[in-house]
Amino acid sequence: MTFFGLILRQIHARPLRALLTAGAVAIGVSAVVALGVLTASLKLTATQLLEVGRADFTVAQKHTDDLINSTISEDDMAAIGRVPGVSRAVGALISTDNYNADNPLLIEVGLKPSDQEPFGVDILAGKSYAADSTSDVMLGYVLAKNIGKQVGDNLVIDGNTYHVTGLYSTNVSFGNSTVMFPLSKLQGMNRLAGQVSLGFVQVDKGASIKDVAKRIDETFPQLTTIRSAADFGRADRNLTLISAANTGGSILAAMIAITGVLNTSLLSFFERIREFGIYRSIGWTRRRVIGLVIGEALVVSFAGAFIGILLGWVTINVLEQLRQLRGIFVPTYQSSIFIRSLAFGMIVAFFGALYPALRAAFVAPLKAVRRE
Amino acid sequence: MSSRTVDAQDCAIVARGLTKRYGQLTVLDGVDLEIGHGEFVVLVGPSGSGKSTVLHLIAALEPADGGELIVAGQALHRHARGMSRFRRREIGIVFQLHNLIPRLTARENVEAAMFGTHRGHRERTDRATELLERLDLADRADERPTTMSGGERQRVAVARALANEPKVLLADEPTGSLDTASADIVLEIFAELIAGGTTILAVSHDARLNAHANRLVPIVAGKTEPAAP
Numbered sequence: 001m002t003f004f005g006l007i008l009r010q011i012h013a014r015p016l017r018a019l020l021t022a023g024a025v026a027i028g029v030s031a032v033v034a035l036g037v038l039t040a041s042l043k044l045t046a047t048q049l050l051e052v053g054r055a056d057f058t059v060a061q062k063h064t065d066d067l068i069n070s071t072i073s074e075d076d077m078a079a080i081g082r083v084p085g086v087s088r089a090v091g092a093l094i095s096t097d098n099y100n101a102d103n104p105l106l107i108e109v110g111l112k113p114s115d116q117e118p119f120g121v122d123i124l125a126g127k128s129y130a131a132d133s134t135s136d137v138m139l140g141y142v143l144a145k146n147i148g149k150q151v152g153d154n155l156v157i158d159g160n161t162y163h164v165t166g167l168y169s170t171n172v173s174f175g176n177s178t179v180m181f182p183l184s185k186l187q188g189m190n191r192l193a194g195q196v197s198l199g200f201v202q203v204d205k206g207a208s209i210k211d212v213a214k215r216i217d218e219t220f221p222q223l224t225t226i227r228s229a230a231d232f233g234r235a236d237r238n239l240t241l242i243s244a245a246n247t248g249g250s251i252l253a254a255m256i257a258i259t260g261v262l263n264t265s266l267l268s269f270f271e272r273i274r275e276f277g278i279y280r281s282i283g284w285t286r287r288r289v290i291g292l293v294i295g296e297a298l299v300v301s302f303a304g305a306f307i308g309i310l311l312g313w314v315t316i317n318v319l320e321q322l323r324q325l326r327g328i329f330v331p332t333y334q335s336s337i338f339i340r341s342l343a344f345g346m347i348v349a350f351f352g353a354l355y356p357a358l359r360a361a362f363v364a365p366l367k368a369v370r371r372e
Numbered sequence: 373m374s375s376r377t378v379d380a381q382d383c384a385i386v387a388r389g390l391t392k393r394y395g396q397l398t399v400l401d402g403v404d405l406e407i408g409h410g411e412f413v414v415l416v417g418p419s420g421s422g423k424s425t426v427l428h429l430i431a432a433l434e435p436a437d438g439g440e441l442i443v444a445g446q447a448l449h450r451h452a453r454g455m456s457r458f459r460r461r462e463i464g465i466v467f468q469l470h471n472l473i474p475r476l477t478a479r480e481n482v483e484a485a486m487f488g489t490h491r492g493h494r495e496r497t498d499r500a501t502e503l504l505e506r507l508d509l510a511d512r513a514d515e516r517p518t519t520m521s522g523g524e525r526q527r528v529a530v531a532r533a534l535a536n537e538p539k540v541l542l543a544d545e546p547t548g549s550l551d552t553a554s555a556d557i558v559l560e561i562f563a564e565l566i567a568g569g570t571t572i573l574a575v576s577h578d579a580r581l582n583a584h585a586n587r588l589v590p591i592v593a594g595k596t597e598p599a600a601p
């Protein structure tokens with residue numbers, strides 16, 4: 001029998017305790033997985049905004065809670081277009097509306113027809129709306145499929161009827177689930193005449209993106225340039241909050257799981273005092289006793305972590321079906337989350353079993369040996 | 373050979389004025405022992421006189437409160453570090469209550485004593501199997517102690533005590549619950565050990581065992597007395 005064999009043997013001898021320990025770890029790990037995937041996915045969805053428009057960087061209003069609420073005047077956009085090094089600057093207005101119960105979050109993009117091509121919009125069917133039209137829209141092809149609309153169909157949004165003139169795709173998948181309005185129409189609907197939400201800037205060939213962005217930052221103190229996901233996180237307070245919630249939630253999950261492991265390990269310790277005394281009396285070192293107790297916890301927790309990853313995956317699938325999250329939450333699984341979850345399980349096991357292991361190591365050999 | 377004196381160097385076990393108290397209760401009150409290498413000595417005395425306690429002190433399971441104790445060349449009266457190594461390498465002990473681990477099989481109980489020794493896991497298994505065979509437990513090796521008779525458990529405890537080829541074997545009533553056939557096996561093994569130079573200190577009321585001893589040492593009320601001539 002190897003020492004590892006002994007560990008397995010002892011786990012097998014107490015299946016209920018193993019199940020309880022694994023359960024505590026599984027719940028913690030599933031929370032970490034679900035929170036982690038949710039956060040990463042929301043971040044990714046949000047940062048996809050950056051990639052829209054084949055831009056080198058995005059310009060937004062400084063200090064907004066949500067980048068979707070950012071406003072930039074069209075005059076500023078024109079001025080940005082004249083900044084040395086800027087090849088072109090496209091402004092887009094972004095707003096949201098409720099379509100129906102199944103699609104509560106409709107992302108609306110206001111864009112001039114002339115900006116569509118540089119923005120990366122590819123018309124797949126039909127044609128664009130006219131710049132001054134008030135009743136024509138285009139649909140991203142994924143959205144069109146989801147709501148069962150085609151070119152020539154009518155569509156009711158917020159009580160108004162629109163005519164679908166075309167279907168499009170964009171360079172970023174998230175754009176394919178949007179509805180596109182003439183810029184002036186969307187500005188009117190949102191009472192934001194002359195305003196856009198975000199500016200998408202491309203620099204001249206050979207120009208330094210960093211330098212051009214810096215120039216814009218200096219020229220327009222009310223605006224901020226966003227070049228990376230990290231910049232985005234800083235500019236969007238919601239994303240910062242989501243990240244904080246993820247961290248907080250994970251710490252809470254760890255505490256709950258550690259308490260669970262501690263509980264069952266401690267119960268098992270009291271049950272096994274005599275056994276530990278016997279090990280000590282036949283010459284086991286304290287270190288070996290600690291190794292046994294922690295080893296048992298690690299093995300059980302490793303299994304628990306796998307169950308937890310599975311539970312987390314199920315949770316994510318449930319979240320994905322939530323109407324409130326439809327369209328925003330597209331699960332993206334990064335391998336790092338699974339590695340982190342396994343590590344989480346092992347750390348939880350170690351800290352949960354540490355105190356009982358020390359207690360076990362310091363059982364006096366005779367205390368156990370004398371008892372009937 | 374009641375009054376013979378032996379140089380401590382030649383002794384496997386030397387105890388001088390050993391005392392042990394549990395709270396107010398003085399359990400040992402001056403135990404003197406000099407047991408040579410390869411000697412077979414039996415402690416005798418009424419129940420509660422402290423015989424088991426003497427074995428436990430010699431096994432370094434707890435420190436004495438006073439006196440001097442040297443076992444296999446190691447001074448135990450200053451209960452220092454390295455006691456697990458001493459317990460593992462120098463001595464084997466058969467407890468009065470056997471003290472087997474209930475969730476492990478007989479073989480695993482014997483193997484458990486060999487962790488931290490030079491033996492690899494295959495060797496541990498082979499050694500355990502061999503010892504259990506020697507004690508006529510070959511067909512019980514994969515049973516748990518809970519399904520065994522008292523006599524079987526006692527023999528598993530003997531096998532475990534012998535696992536690491538101890539220099540000193542301590543045995544608390546090792547034949548107490550054995551039938552004649554099983555007791556004969558244990559006595560045979562003890563004889564082989566003595567012939568091989570192992571020192572045995574037992575506690576026993578069993579005449580079958582005591583007949584084989586080099587000498588009996590009486591303990592009364594925590595004191596050793598010079599054996600009656």
Ligand SMILES: Nc1ncnc2c1ncn2[C@@H]1O[C@H](COP(=O)(O)OP(=O)(O)O)[C@@H](O)[C@H]1O
Nearest residue numbers: 370394397399418419420421422423424425426
């Ligand atoms: N851990 C302990 N705490 C308190 N009293 C003990 C302890 N161990 C033994 N004793 C007491 O010490 C005395 C001697 O015990 P023991 O050595 O087992 O005697 P024997 O083996 O000769 O029957 C008994 O009165 C017993 O109750």
Ligand SMILES: [Mg+2]
Nearest residue numbers: 423424468544
């Ligand atoms: Mg006794």
